Amino acid sequence: MSEFDITSVEPLDEAELDFEGALRPSSLDEFVGQRRVVGQLDLLLKAAEMDSRTPDHILLAGPPGLGKTTLAMIVAHETGRALRMSSGPAISHAGDLAALLSSLVPGEVLFIDEIHRMARSAEEMLYLAMEDFRIDIMVGKGVGASSIPLELPPFTLVGATTRTGLLANPLRDRFGFTGHLEFYETEELLRVLTRSAALLGLEIPQPALAEIAGRSRGTPRIANRLLRRVRDYMTVHSSESAIDAVNNALALYDVDPRGLDRLDRSVLTVLINRFAGGPVGVSSLAVSIGEDAETIEAVVEPFLIREGLIVRTPRGRVATQEGWKHLGLTPPANDPTLL
Numbered sequence: 001m002s003e004f005d006i007t008s009v010e011p012l013d014e015a016e017l018d019f020e021g022a023l024r025p026s027s028l029d030e031f032v033g034q035r036r037v038v039g040q041l042d043l044l045l046k047a048a049e050m051d052s053r054t055p056d057h058i059l060l061a062g063p064p065g066l067g068k069t070t071l072a073m074i075v076a077h078e079t080g081r082a083l084r085m086s087s088g089p090a091i092s093h094a095g096d097l098a099a100l101l102s103s104l105v106p107g108e109v110l111f112i113d114e115i116h117r118m119a120r121s122a123e124e125m126l127y128l129a130m131e132d133f134r135i136d137i138m139v140g141k142g143v144g145a146s147s148i149p150l151e152l153p154p155f156t157l158v159g160a161t162t163r164t165g166l167l168a169n170p171l172r173d174r175f176g177f178t179g180h181l182e183f184y185e186t187e188e189l190l191r192v193l194t195r196s197a198a199l200l201g202l203e204i205p206q207p208a209l210a211e212i213a214g215r216s217r218g219t220p221r222i223a224n225r226l227l228r229r230v231r232d233y234m235t236v237h238s239s240e241s242a243i244d245a246v247n248n249a250l251a252l253y254d255v256d257p258r259g260l261d262r263l264d265r266s267v268l269t270v271l272i273n274r275f276a277g278g279p280v281g282v283s284s285l286a287v288s289i290g291e292d293a294e295t296i297e298a299v300v301e302p303f304l305i306r307e308g309l310i311v312r313t314p315r316g317r318v319a320t321q322e323g324w325k326h327l328g329l330t331p332p333a334n335d336p337t338l339l
């Protein structure tokens with residue numbers, strides 16, 4: 001997604017990761033929004049503490065940048081446990097997972113980001129590990145192969161996924177709790193930004209922060225990133241008012257008044273201009289704009305649906321009247337399928 005960097009929902013580089021780290025809340029109290037998931041997690045952690053047991057395995061689902069990694073860190077922090085971090089793509093065979101699991105200390109929190117991308121052989125090993133805290137290690141090949149059971153210390157797995165649908169049912173079923181993270185309301189993002197501005201020592205009036213909040217795609221990572229770019233803009237154009245600086249900086253980075261970035265607009269434009277508003281399958285859309293289908297499905301689509309600009313139908317994606325209007329186009333008259 002390199003050409004869409006500014007509002008990319010993935011962290012961009014080391015500097016970005018440091019910046020995110022500095023702004024990351026470290027307790028459930030500091031974590032803004034997601035009240036339902038936070039309340040459920042709080043109960044789960046408190047009950048485990050009262051029973052002196054390791055908390056159940058936790059699955060966190062939702063689009064990137066909404067706080068899954070942050071919540072995993074909070075689980076470890078709030079329960080005073082060590083945290084080990086890994087990711088699905090880094091576990092390319094069962095041996096990678098065996099090495100990771102066998103080195104855990106008792107009670108440790110193991111965070112696996114993008115857990116849906118883990119190798120299938122590792123996934124099968126994980127079933128037993130999650131349920132019985134044990135794995136079977138295969139030694140040798142062919143007829144001489146044998147399996148050696150290995151006891152594991154109790155641990156809490158926190159899995160994060162942008163695509164729950166891609167997780168095999170046996171894996172999904174072994175999580176004691178699944179938290180679905182939703183896009184944030186503008187008012188919640190305003191709280192995230194107010195907190196971040198204070199931590200960075202920036203004096204930006206609330207109306208200017210509210211403008212950034214409304215254009216952050218419901219995503220704290222994007223809100224913080226836009227704040228950083230606005231800070232740069234204000235440094236260079238110090239004579240402009242805060243609100244002008246916000247509007248000009250966001251225009252410079254191609255973020256439209258509703259928060260759509262270039263990739264969002266490309267998807268909507270192609271859907272309307274090339275496919276007459278749909279219905280069209282996600283892979284055809286992806287090919288038309290040269291982006292991978294997973295990014296469209298995990299990142300663009302959930303946001304455009306939430307904004308009411310497209311809908312998902314059994315026959316494919318369809319632009320709504322609102323979608324046509326957002327691009328300044330007139331929706332076709334008398335189209336009974338148009339919503």
Ligand SMILES: Nc1ncnc2c1ncn2[C@@H]1O[C@H](COP(=O)(O)OP(=O)(O)OP(=O)(O)O)[C@@H](O)[C@H]1O
Pocket residue numbers: 009010011019020021023024025030031032033034063064065066067068069070071113160192220221224
């Ligand atoms: N509820 C929140 N309150 C305050 N800041 C938040 C919140 N959620 C996320 N953030 C900020 O947004 C940034 C991105 O969050 P995080 O890395 O946890 O997202 P993620 O869902 O794990 O994304 P990915 O799936 O891409 O790893 C963090 O630096 C954090 O500061």
